[in-house]
Amino acid sequence: MKKIFRRLAPVVGYFMVSILGLVGCSTEEPYNKPFFNFARSYKSVPNGAPLLLTNDLWWKNLDDRTLNALIARALEGNIDLAIARERVIEAHSNLEGVPPNGDLTPTASIRRRDQIGSGNGPSTRSEAALGANWLFDPYGSRKQKLQAAGARVEVAAAEVDAARLLLILNMSNAYIDLRYNQRLLQLRNQQLASRRKTVGLTRSLFDQGSTTRVEMVRTEALVAETQTQIPPLQAQIQSIKNDIAVLAGAAPGTLGFNLDGYVHQPQPNLAPNIGIPADLLRNRPDIRIAERSYYAAVSEIGVARANLYPRLSLGGSIGPVRVGGLEGLEYFFGPSIVFPSLLDKSPKARVAARHSQARQAHEQWKSTVLSALRDVENARAAYKGSAESSRTARRSVRLYREARDLTRDQVGRGSATIRDLIDTEENIADADVVLANEVRQLGRNFVLLNISIGAGSNVGGHKDSPVSQEIAAAAVED
Structure with missing residues (x-):
């Protein structure tokens, strides 16, 4: 055995020197978290001050128990939301599926061989082996x-x-539209x-x-016109x-509500708490998606860059072998190095493409932040x-x-004449419709403003959270 190690020592020594020479060649691309110079307040709220947004259940300001129960039911049963949760499981599986740098592979086989006419008779060969391989990763590719x-x-x-x-958003608007049309019918x-x-x-x-x-x-x-x-x-x-x-995840006609x-047309009874612009980084899911996508794109640069360098591995196999009546131990062990192709330019092209994708992701993040600020300002106005x-319509x-x-x-x-009375009736009919529509628009704009700041995106995120329990209680009450 000592002789074996003496024969392998020069090879292993050369291999270790190669590794030490490449350790300093890390391909990791430095990640700088994107920065946006937010104002201290929204333009439409010049005197705004930093506020901790706690209005996750903002729709309760509409003071409608049926709406509360419908949203609770939808958060539990909506199919699109269930699909999105499954994508998280898929992403976790992909994370766990990143292959390790090393592996152990056991194998076993038995073969019987007979050369007819040779006079040697049949022979049996059985063997078992445990193969091992370790890919050195001095570049930090894995x-x-x-x-x-993880970013995905x-x-x-x-x-x-x-x-x-x-x-x-969709459930709130649908409910507001329902009450609006029911009010029109009234x-x-x-x-x-x-x-x-x-x-x-x-x-x-x-x-x-x-x-x-x-x-x-x-x-x-006019009576016939109204009937139509x-x-x-x-x-x-x-x-x-x-x-x-x-x-809500139910077939039409089976909702049970x-x-x-x-x-009653729902109307907000409190002014929305919109906080400060920087709150968008925490509250808006689309901004978090853009930032994490940028991080993933930067990480992919290093993965692509690692293909520009040699790949070093150390592998071997050991196991007993039996041929006929003879038994022995068979093994092999040694390093290997694979150099990138000298003629293939595609690895460099992939690195350039990853750089471009990272720059695109960064610009997408900035665009998402600007769009979010625009959404809040427009919704506020x-x-x-x-x-x-x-208020004017009510008057x-x-x-x-x-x-x-x-x-x-x-x-x-x-x-006064009947014509005068008909005219006043028409005026009332038009004013009532205008008021109903203004109340509807007020409710929808209240919903839009809260959605634009990302309020409520974490509601029901964990089944045991206080917010989730409160929603469940609202569903039971209604």
């Missing part, structure tokens, strides 16, 4: 593969948050009753000779109910504008209703 795979796990996790945020039924009342008054005045046949026909036409607007609204309401069921009960519009409805009551009284006394 480390960078692990870093890139974080990307997949952030994509779950993004899917959750999109789900909350208004149409109220308008239908009011216009029928006007028809009765017009017919009475016509019988008394106080109005014309034209006015009576006109009021009847009701069926499309009913169809739209059913369509939105189906959308809500699918978002009473969505036809107390119809839209929310402020819709809040002012809804308009109140004044038109007062004018309608005064006109109806004047018609009875003969100081």
